[in-house]
Amino acid sequence: MSAITTVCKRELRSYFATPVAYVFIVIFLVLSSAFTFYLGNFYERGQADLLPFFSFLPWLYLFLVPAVSMRLWSEERKSGTIELLLTLPITMWQAVMGKFLAAWAFIGIALALTFPLWITVNYLGDPDNGVIFASYLGAWLMSGAFLAIGSCISAATRNQVVAFILTVVACFVLVMAGFPLVLDAFRSWAPQALVDAIASLSFLTHFASISKGVIDLRDLLYFVLMIGFWLYASAIVIDLKKAD
């Protein structure tokens, strides 16, 4: 069995060894349904799709994904197990990847457990299941990007609360990157090219096109690159910070 799988399995199992996993899943399911049915006017819209669910998902992720990612590395550092893990015959990349994949799989499980919503819309009407599938895929990819950012920030501190707050802020900026709230801060001084570049980093823009059912290679690539970049940064940060 490869080292990544071994690390990933151990990590994923540890989520379910404590109540953390169950609390997270229950809260995720309750909140996502509440958003869909009450704020999203699921019934009143009279349309058989999951748009209300997916449009609130980024905001839910904004707070719940950092709660998963905050412990990824800061806990290893606090308990000292990072020393154990990194003196086992595995590479840094395998450790970073294994732990990330476990967290990603966990978010994936939580996401998959929203399947009753999918069944409901199919029962009530005749939705475009291709679009829904694409949206699920996009949502999962987006959660991966959130997690990778969280992994990097978690590697930088041994305090989980600090990791949580910083991750929320970082993710918020990236989610809102295409909106005036963030862009206005740059417009006054930065060249237009930079403003455009920042706008193109927006999670919401890329997620919106996927959840419309348009699977554009560029959107997929965006999330994949985002994950790759932040995981690479994680490995560097761990290397720099593991001594203290």
Next chain:
Amino acid sequence: MIETHALGKRYGDLVAVDGISFKVEPGQVLGFLGPNGAGKSTTMKMIAGFLAPTSGSAKVCGFDVETQPIEAKRVVGYLPEGAPSYGEMSVRQFLGFIADVRNIPGNMRSKRFDDAVGRLNLEGVLEQPIETLSKGFKRRVGLAQAILHDPKVLILDEPTDGLDPNQKHEVRTLINAMARDKTIIVSTHVLEEVHAVCSRAIIIAKGRVLADATPAELEARSRYYQAVSLTAADTKAAKEALSRVADVAAIEVDAQDGRITAFPKPGKQIFIAVNQVLQERNIVVRELALEGGRLDEVFRTITQGRAQEAQA
């Protein structure tokens, strides 16, 4: 085999390890001694491949820890300071995880598992979450993890810290039993341990090697080495008699219990001469003992002496 060459680690301006070179052969147990913050743990972390050296190099079984990290880590069993482990896992799960990562082949797996569990008496707690175990058991789980793959090299950072005397004895017996064909480094600040397990001791302070010798050689550096202590009915007469012995360098009397200690001149033995002089003068002694060296005294002299020099 472990070989370090001018191994060094600095954090910014702070020099934690300042060019340490040594070589340990299979069958040797090297004791790493030194005050807290001397650089013991940092050195071990570098050999175990956790920290990258900022200068010099370290090789384990011929593999350079920087250029061939995976090969080096494969032959090393490492117990980090404080014996960290994943608390929510049971002992069985945890050791299973280590066996997976270390790729212990299927046919060897249960044999290695049983061996490590047996050596550390973990049979009774296999299904318990590690976080619910006592400190002594946690330490033993850490040791089991380190020896699980039957490594050629063992690096144990304070393996007996926080154990009760019985557990300490067990761990020392374990180290001695494994010493025959392995290369072992043990760090400690319990000096009696050096006697019990180490075939060689290195004293480091402020990141430098201050002494590298066998425990016996270190003890021979003690002022107390070959000194004679006695308690006499007539302390004054006894003291007077001792001062007649040619090779006695100094005599001290304990103010509390009147115990007299005579220190020999360097390299001399005075026990027989002292005995003779006491008999000649018919001095009644209640107790007469030949002192061994005192490691703690040597340790203090070596580490503090240097520290004072550095300050001056």
